[in-house]
Amino acid sequence: MRNAIQEVERRIEAAASRAGRRREEITLLAVTKTFPASAIREAYELGLRDFGENYVQEFEAKRPELEDLTGARFHLIGHLQSNKARRATELFHAVQTVDSAKLARRLSEAACRVLEVMLEVRLSGESAKSGARPEDLPELIEAVSGCPNLRLTGLMTMPPWSDAPEASRPYFRRLRELGLRCGLPGLSMGMSHDLEVAIEEGATHVRVGTALFGSRKRP
Ligand SMILES: *Cc1c(COP(=O)(O)O)cnc(C)c1O
Numbered sequence: 483m484r485n486a487i488q489e490v491e492r493r494i495e496a497a498a499s500r501a502g503r504r505r506e507e508i509t510l511l512a513v514t515k516t517f518p519a520s521a522i523r524e525a526y527e528l529g530l531r532d533f534g535e536n537y538v539q540e541f542e543a544k545r546p547e548l549e550d551l552t553g554a555r556f557h558l559i560g561h562l563q564s565n566k567a568r569r570a571t572e573l574f575h576a577v578q579t580v581d582s583a584k585l586a587r588r589l590s591e592a593a594c595r596v597l598e599v600m601l602e603v604r605l606s607g608e609s610a611k612s613g614a615r616p617e618d619l620p621e622l623i624e625a626v627s628g629c630p631n632l633r634l635t636g637l638m639t640m641p642p643w644s645d646a647p648e649a650s651r652p653y654f655r656r657l658r659e660l661g662l663r664c665g666l667p668g669l670s671m672g673m674s675h676d677l678e679v680a681i682e683e684g685a686t687h688v689r690v691g692t693a694l695f696g697s698r699k700r701p
Pocket residue numbers: 513515536559560640673674675689690691692693
């Protein structure tokens with residue numbers, strides 16, 4: 483895993499430098515879905531601090547083994563149903579997938595400390611099931627602003643799958659434009675295969691699983 487982390491670091495630094503950006507502007511989120519708590523611990527011991535998980539229930543099972551990882555931050559990056567909002571506020575420091583006013587209100591009501599949130603945006607009509615439509619963002623931002631326990635930091639998106647990294651560029655560019663228009667500085671975009679393109683387009687968070695931990699077993 484040490485080599486994999488070094489390789490991902492090298493890729494992030496090279497992309498940042500090509501784009502005239504500083505490495506510190508970019509947070510590497512290690513995506514640990516399907517991997518055991520021991521993988522999170524190993525990555526932590528090798529210096530990683532930010533972790534992305536997709537499912538409340540899956541992370542709930544790992545969390546007790548990770549209480550001693552001081553300074554680790556856990557981000558929910560998978561779709562969240564309102565009925566799991568309370569549990570999510572207990573498990574995660576940040577939720578990147580807020581896509582409705584109802585979910586925002588549930589999170590704010592349940593949170594007993596300030597929760598960082600990002601709004602998930604659906605930029606491809608056909609395939610994606612979750613995410614807010616760009617035209618609904620102003621209303622959603624207004625709703626989140628009225629939630630005392632939420633701190634809105636940015637936007638998140640997941641382009642349609644393609645193994646050609648350049649295919650993601652228009653989506654990443656669109657997210658950056660939306661972020662600028664809405665005054666939101668954070669942009670969570672880019673995964674193992676397209677993180678360079680995402681960084682060139684302004685990503686502040688890249689979500690990397692496979693390139694760090696190897697391929698996941700199909701469920
Ligand atoms: C699984 C997942 C990732 C990581 O994908 P890799 O291709 O393994 O790097 C990133 N973001 C989300 C939302 C995911 O579900």
